[in-house]
Amino acid sequence: MLVGPNGAGKSSLMQCIAGVLTPSAGNVLIEQQSSDAWTAKQWAQHISYLPQNNPVNFALTVPEVINLGGLAHELQGEILAEKSQQAITLWQLEEFKQREVRRLSGGEQQRCHMARSWLQMQSESSLLWALDEPLSALDLQHQKLSLQQIKAQTEQQKSVLMVAHDLNLVRHYADRVLLIDKGCLVAEGRPEEVLSAKNISRVFQVEARVEGNNVLWY
């Protein structure tokens, strides 16, 4: 999981990793290979990236948005319909099937985009699920659901990189944590090492204390 204060460069890093933003120096290696010449489609086949903001101001319906997750993999017809239905069931969107995405609440919209991004991961070629603050709009029940799905992906030998702000959640769920500040990597490693009281107070400029497995700050 990727952690850091506002403006640290988390989203920019995510965009570079997803091939949406070209880094001003250096390049992105995927499976030890340079990805410089990749087309947008190739990026999308390997990495399913979900940006932080997902505006929808046209009347696309929930299935129409979810189906876009199959675009890079050229899914069509029955296969697409089947996977899309799976996504709808999994993300508990059955009751919104006929609805326009822009008419849903923030959390419901986010679930719809998660479902789209999840669908994009359901392919042999997909390696990495890059999620930029996927949980911020969700209620507790759906945060849990999302974390379960994220866990399920890692169990299928796929990687997940996500941005999160809830440090306790990061401590409980992350395998590895990257702490960045002002565009630089501050610490990297196991959550209990990286999210130490010292690191947290230095980077986030708050008083922090670690009690057991919980981070307290004030």
Place this chain on the structure above:
Amino acid sequence: MFNSTQIKWLCFILPPLLIICAVFSGQQNIQWLLNNEVGHTILWQIRMPRALLAFLIGAMLSWAGVLIQGMVRNPLADPGLIGVSGGAAVCVALVFWLAGMGILLPAWVQPVAAFFGAVIALLLVLKISANQSDSMSYLILAGIAVSVLAGAIIGLLSYLATDNALRQISFWSMGSLSAASWNWVIVMVAALVPALVVWSKRLQSLDALLLGELNAQAVGVSVKKLQWQVIFWTALFVALTVAAAGMIGFVGLVSPHLARLLTGASHKRVLPLAVVLGGGLLVLADIFARTLIAPAEIPIGIITALIGGPVFIMLLVREKRLG
């Protein structure tokens, strides 16, 4: 709500029906037209190309409207409103003016010049509105500025023009299909066929663009490439229609909007429906243009503006209510 199958049927039924109506509406009765040498000429050399051209122009304007609205994610982006038609019109007026001055250019110069005018206007407007926090309103504002500028240049050209050129410019700029010919029909079809091939494969990519550039890129759309394609085809379609029939406003705004009301936002359904509705609307408008004050003609641009103006106001009110 229309589904895909219903739209397919509509695409096959509506255009021929309306074109037949258009061909037989007018001063002479059907019997006379069908049983007379002169009648045949009127049918095949005047009314038929005119009805077909009306349909094709309406279809192209709607097509351009759907593309540009999808690209800028703004349902109010009509090619006329955002200055594209204005850019094309300046160049066409310039050709008329030069002709008045005795500088005669070959016939293909007019549409080609119109294309460059349209591209320049479109790029200018997009450049001004890019990176603005409220790019929706900036796009319209920039479009109005470009349209005003274009209007001023056309005004200046008319002021400086010879009597004959002035008459040509002013009638053409109000929009009229009286220059319809089989040649124009062939040109339009030649532009529409490749468009059909290009865009039938990219409808879902257009949907992706509705989620913003970042999300479109994330699902695998080459956004820059797609945007250039939208700019090219919008400019081409608008330029050809302006060169053939002058400024016909609001069709590119009204028919995509009607289509979205009837069938949602997915381009797989919106594009064909909007194209057929736009073509149909213009055929109807031309029937009115020819028959309301027959034997005289009302410029078709005036008819579409009379219908389109109130519809546009209605849309603005609706957008406001939706927030």
